[in-house]
Amino acid sequence: MQFVEQPADILARLDALRAADAPTHGGHVLSYVYDSGLAELDELAAAAIRVVQPVNGLDPTTFTSVAVMEGEVVGFARDLLGGDDDVVGSVTTGGTESCLLAVKTARDLWSGSGRPRLVAPVTAHAAFQKAAHYFGLDLDLVPVEQDGRVDAATLIARLGPDVALVVVSAPSYPHAALDPIEAVAAAAAEWGIPCHVDACIGGWVLPFWPGLEPWDFRVPGVTSISADLHKFGYAPKGVSVLLQRGRDRQRAQFFATTRWPGYPVVNPTMLGSKSAGALAAGWAITHALGRSGLAELAASCERSTVALISLIDSIEGLRVVGTPVGPLIAVATDATAPAHRQVDPHHWADQVRAHGWLLQLQPGLVQSDGTQLPPTTHLTITPVTEGVLADLSGALVTAADEMRGVPGVAPADVFGALPHDLVASLSSPDAPPLDSATAFAILAGIGLESSDAGGLPDRMAPFLALVAALPAPLTERLLTELVARVVEPR
Numbered sequence: 001m002q003f004v005e006q007p008a009d010i011l012a013r014l015d016a017l018r019a020a021d022a023p024t025h026g027g028h029v030l031s032y033v034y035d036s037g038l039a040e041l042d043e044l045a046a047a048a049i050r051v052v053q054p055v056n057g058l059d060p061t062t063f064t065s066v067a068v069m070e071g072e073v074v075g076f077a078r079d080l081l082g083g084d085d086d087v088v089g090s091v092t093t094g095g096t097e098s099c100l101l102a103v104k105t106a107r108d109l110w111s112g113s114g115r116p117r118l119v120a121p122v123t124a125h126a127a128f129q130k131a132a133h134y135f136g137l138d139l140d141l142v143p144v145e146q147d148g149r150v151d152a153a154t155l156i157a158r159l160g161p162d163v164a165l166v167v168v169s170a171p172s173y174p175h176a177a178l179d180p181i182e183a184v185a186a187a188a189a190e191w192g193i194p195c196h197v198d199a200c201i202g203g204w205v206l207p208f209w210p211g212l213e214p215w216d217f218r219v220p221g222v223t224s225i226s227a228d229l230h231k232f233g234y235a236p237k238g239v240s241v242l243l244q245r246g247r248d249r250q251r252a253q254f255f256a257t258t259r260w261p262g263y264p265v266v267n268p269t270m271l272g273s274k275s276a277g278a279l280a281a282g283w284a285i286t287h288a289l290g291r292s293g294l295a296e297l298a299a300s301c302e303r304s305t306v307a308l309i310s311l312i313d314s315i316e317g318l319r320v321v322g323t324p325v326g327p328l329i330a331v332a333t334d335a336t337a338p339a340h341r342q343v344d345p346h347h348w349a350d351q352v353r354a355h356g357w358l359l360q361l362q363p364g365l366v367q368s369d370g371t372q373l374p375p376t377t378h379l380t381i382t383p384v385t386e387g388v389l390a391d392l393s394g395a396l397v398t399a400a401d402e403m404r405g406v407p408g409v410a411p412a413d414v415f416g417a418l419p420h421d422l423v424a425s426l427s428s429p430d431a432p433p434l435d436s437a438t439a440f441a442i443l444a445g446i447g448l449e450s451s452d453a454g455g456l457p458d459r460m461a462p463f464l465a466l467v468a469a470l471p472a473p474l475t476e477r478l479l480t481e482l483v484a485r486v487v488e489p490r
């Protein structure tokens, strides 16, 4: 066959495209990527992916390698998370899929009438909002305290016969708060309500974190746990586990049908045909690292986290939110400092970025009880952080010095570019849905139309101010437009 383009040219172009990405190695991106710092581990993962490249993970009875690898990964995770042999599980393509399936399972097992309700702290990952939307549950989001932790009694007071599932996090993504899992799971068990622990980010690192109260299957009443191998399991993207206590519970996760003229379908997860690549990579990594390797990497994360918490707390005008549990930190303005000495966390993140480090901006939130969670900046710490700690610390301090006293972006500054009556009419509850041309024109009006390379502006603080200021449905529509346009053919 004469190819239209030559493989070497195609790969050269891919290399050029990759060079424009945020760096996936080296510790300069403090979210999205989880770098063990061990090149041999990346190579092992790549080799494992290559071996199973042609396999269809749809059918572990035809491709028996999939059954063996999945069983071993689930077994490893079960031991790690305190499960006995009543705990079974599935490998999924990621945290979102694990969370979706936990909710789907609970909905299908719920025997009440009317609409089922999902109760979770407002800090529960957005995947649970998606799950409630996809699977038709009412979402009951419970306000959290200023330290990001939900009060057990407040959450427990929301339980009732219409609740199909209660979700708690170990820890939460926004603030690294470990929810009061023992108390919530015990109350849920009394009601006969299943309790899911979302350990997508913590599942492969908290087992090695010192001084924690029990939060896994050792806690009676915990019925399922999600834990992502593609986070602190250091696997490439596309692999997570969902463990369920009780075979009968887990069987409700499956979809099976023989009612079509094709092959009998039995899907434990959302996809049909699927890659076995990330499973093979995750499997290989768990075998290479074992518990001792994971423990060593967790210890490195912990040393860096402790150092960064004390550094950030020593920066005038900033503070660490609550008591982070695990290798992630949320940073907010220290409102006890005089106004001219305060540091806005989003200006700080933008300035840290100018120094070559990518932090993640998180918007503030008005909770359902009217209390306000402040805007924050998120850092995820990985093993590779330790080797760059001095440089990173320098950038964090310098950026704070450069931004100290600069007030946060006021919504009026962002809306300035938009006609006032347009904002008012768009924000009205009975405004018609935005068409994509109008949405795009608004994005352009505020300077947010994406560049040719699809990247976002250097300064994200104005963007986050917009997210916080506009009504959520409008922002969500604008963000949909932004992301949809990014991938449109050019």
Ligand SMILES: *Cc1c(COP(=O)(O)O)cnc(C)c1O
Pocket: 094, 095, 096, 097, 099, 125, 127, 169, 171, 172, 173, 198, 199, 200, 201, 228, 240
């Ligand atoms: C990352 C994460 C998820 C979602 O996982 P994806 O792999 O991004 O789909 C869910 N919950 C928590 C706590 C997470 O950190």
